[in-house]
Amino acid sequence: MTNWTISAGHAAPLGATFDGEGVNFAVFSVHASKVALCLFSPDGKRETHRIELPERDGDVWHGYIPGLRPGQLYGYRAHGPYAPAEGQRFNPSKLLMDPYAKRLTGHPVWHDALMGYTVGAPEADLSLDPRDSAPYMPRSVVEDPSFAWGDDHPPGTPVSRSIIYEAHVKGLTRQHPGVPNPGTFLGLASEPMLEHLQKLGITAIELLPVQAFLNDRFLVEKGLVNFWGYQTLGFFAPDPRYLSAGNIAEFQHMVARLHSAGIEVILDVVYNHTCEGNELGPTLSFRGLDNRSYYRLAEDPRRYINDTGTGNTLNLNHPMVLRMVMDSLRYWVEVMHVDGFRFDLCATLGRRVRGGFSSSASFFDAIRQDPVLTRVKLIAEPWDIGPGGYQLGAFPPPFLEWNDKYRDGVRRFWRGDAGQVSELADRLTGSARQFDHSGRPATSSVNFLTAHDGFTLMDTVSYAAKHNDANGEGNRDGHSENFSDNMGVEGPSDDPAITAARAQRRRNMLATLLLSQGTPMLLAGDELGNSQSGNNNAYCQDNPIGWVDWQGVDPDFLDFTRRLIALRRTHPILRQKRFLHSRQRLLDGLGDLFWWRPDGGAMTLADWARDDLRVLGVEMRIASGTPAYAQREEALFMIFNGGEALPVKLPKAPADWCWRLHIDTDRPGLAPQIIRNDKLPVAAQSVVLLELERADG
Structure with a gap:
């Protein structure tokens, strides 16, 4: 010895x-x-x-x-x-x-x-x-922790070009037939995974917690485990379960591989408890x-x-505890080369000594002056269960925020709830009521339809109620109001009419997401048609319920997802930093936003108040005040029809210009085509996108 x-x-x-x-x-x-x-x-x-x-x-x-x-x-x-x-x-x-x-x-x-x-x-x-x-x-x-990074460089994707993909290291890779070392960082860094992510077109993968975490005792005693990882044990250590050979260089290798594919790595981190x-x-x-x-x-x-609802709350008002959090964040950026963080229950991090939330709390002030952390993406989950815990829109720049109002508003519109047209309009334009203040950009809103917490996209159109019995809590856990719709049958169905309606609803919702101002986030597996059998709280399901199903892939929906992502990438109007407010542009005197009725008339206050209105047309241009060099396209016209089939009058095109149809969710395989008439037949329950182009273009 x-x-x-x-x-x-x-x-x-x-x-x-x-x-x-x-x-x-x-x-x-x-x-x-x-x-x-x-x-x-x-x-x-x-x-x-x-x-x-x-x-x-x-x-x-x-x-x-x-x-x-x-x-x-x-x-x-x-x-x-x-x-x-x-x-x-x-x-x-x-x-x-x-x-x-x-x-x-x-x-x-x-x-x-x-x-x-x-x-x-x-x-x-x-x-x-x-x-x-x-x-x-x-x-x-x-x-x-030194690592031979070679020429690794962070992709540095601007937020306005970002498309986030929320994924679980094991859940995404465990059942992929071609992935070596499934369930690990090395599996995520494998060629089949990189190929899928690149073809999909996402720019950043947001990983559920990978810092070392605990398997809760009550779960272990029920034969379950903490699958999601929101019980942090160590803020600097990668969780051992994702290390194939117990070497932290495996995490660094994964980051380097993702960077080489042009994909950023964002970590979901839990510094609230x-x-x-x-x-x-x-x-x-x-x-x-x-x-x-x-x-x-x-x-x-x-x-x-x-x-936090977990039994304790970290005391970030103590300088040494705050120092630990800041040291941890800088470690993951400087040593492990990650590109950003999503902060779980971030409202907790903004609580002062007496418990009230403040956008100038010590944590936010420390972040905003830090020369390392101001270079990476910062995303807040803007709530906790404490007093005044719901703080959507209240976080300081440069934070982005998960926007649950977007999720609920889009789900309710497509479910057919009454009076949702004005809500949809707000969500399509970046949720300005929440975010258009303090110099914040429209990209501050992280728009999502689904996330790890809740139904998958397939389950949103397949179940009217949660089915969490496998969690062992008598189906009492998880959200009870999901704004979902089973389309006539609870769970899987072989009825062609029902499966077609579900596919159409998924296309409508995905098109809405990728045509909205803000920063879109997809849940891993949604592009494949993945289901969790109606479980909307799969936090303890380290099994096929929580794993992405790669065998039952819906190839048509995967192709449609890729096409929508590619379309968003090539149309700057869809991903603007400035909010659209129907303002006239100095460049040409035209407005940047118009709301249209199907008959071609402008929406009135009476129209917005109608509970029975199910269709909305919106014409967008580059926002007022945007530099001229960024104005590379003229206009887009979108129709969101949650009702019956109807003809829609197109906005008048200038001489020598025409409207080209790019997307019709009722005909997902349709090639782009010029529309020669001033009216367009729009199918029931569908989304349509047209671009204004020169007739000789």
Whole structure:
């Protein structure tokens, strides 16, 4: 056994840092009385050394061990008061993961020894459990994260050209017949996956959480797992389940491969809470290192503020906790080369000390002044379950926001709900009521029809109600109002009329998405016709329910999706940064937005108020104020018909100009064609797109 010597080392950087000759360890705790570093044998089974960190600078404990190399397994034990009534929960019997660990050997194995208290005791969390938790804890691993990136460059796709594809690493790849190492980062980086994504035309893949996360105990006891990953254990470590050989370079390889295909990588990150839960949760890291600092505690400090619905809320009002989050974000950008982040329950990150949301909260101010993070894409999920938690449109630039009002408005229009034409108009033009302020662009709205949380597109047109029985919660979990429609039969159907109606509805909804101003996001598998059998909360379904079905691909819908994406890419009018507001343009005196009735008349206030109106025509041009060099096309005319078939009068074309039909969802294979008449027959339940072109073009 090596007799390691330890010296003072340095308080920065935090974590375990290899410098070529040894390893510096630094960990934050305000209230600990001492912190011990635990070293383990290469197989992780024996704790070979327990060494007190010799120095403390401010609230950072640190030490340096020469000769230690990458691959060394370690953890911490923190000493201090166990006084839950005062918010203190130190227990040196519990092995703690380094919050800055860059790799973990695995996941915690559920056992009562993981709890800092004695399970089953009266007033349980006030008791102290003396058992060693090390046999059930993963080990932190010293890593040298350097990687031969070669000529890797981030694609740097402008937001106005972005098409986001939300996917789960395992869910997307597990059932693909041609993918090696399915279910892993390497599988996602494989040639078949890159070919599919490139042919589809997406510009960015947004991955559900890949930072190390916990399998919740209640799920494990039911024979299920945490599939989605919204229970973060380590903010710097890729989850071991996605590593084929346990090497973090596999993640870096995936990013490099996606970049080489022109595809950005956006990570769904969870900095609003940790997996340790409330006072009856396990002691795995943060709670044992400094409970009062890492978490927002209630007026009774024995309890936790729970704005997230998970039992706890990270305290980003503490400078060292905020520093951890910022260090983590910069690590994933600078070391792992990711291109952006989607922040889960981002309203929580904007809560001040007293709990209220503010767009100038410390987290947003820190992000907006950071020279690294202002270069990448930032997307907010603009809500949580705390007081005043719904904050759509309230985030500061440069944040984009998931727009659930877009999802619900488009679903309701195509379902045939009354009075939805004005709602559709707002969504088609970038949801200006929410986003046209503070200099924010129209691309601030991330428009989506479906996401991981909810029905797939196929299920939206196949089920009138959720079917979550496989989750083991009596179908009580998940959203009950999905604005969906089974088209006459609940679930799969062989009736040709029903399958045709469902295909048409899916084309209509997808066309609406890709013809709207804003930033479109697709759910992985929707382009294939993937179903989750009506489960709208597949968070625990690591099985065919949650995996994308590559065997039942709908080739016609896949081709239609590719065509729509390609069309959006070639038509700047569809992806403008400036909002359209029916303003006259200085260049030609024409307006940038017109709303038309089927008879060719302009929409009136009375028309907008009609509950029975089911059809809307919109003519768009490049927005007023856009530089002349960006005005490369004249006009687009779109018809969204949620009612019966009818003739629609086309806007008058200038002399020597004509309308060319590009998209008709009733005839998805139709080639572009010139329309010679001033009226166009529009099929029931369909979307039509025409472009104004020179007659001799």
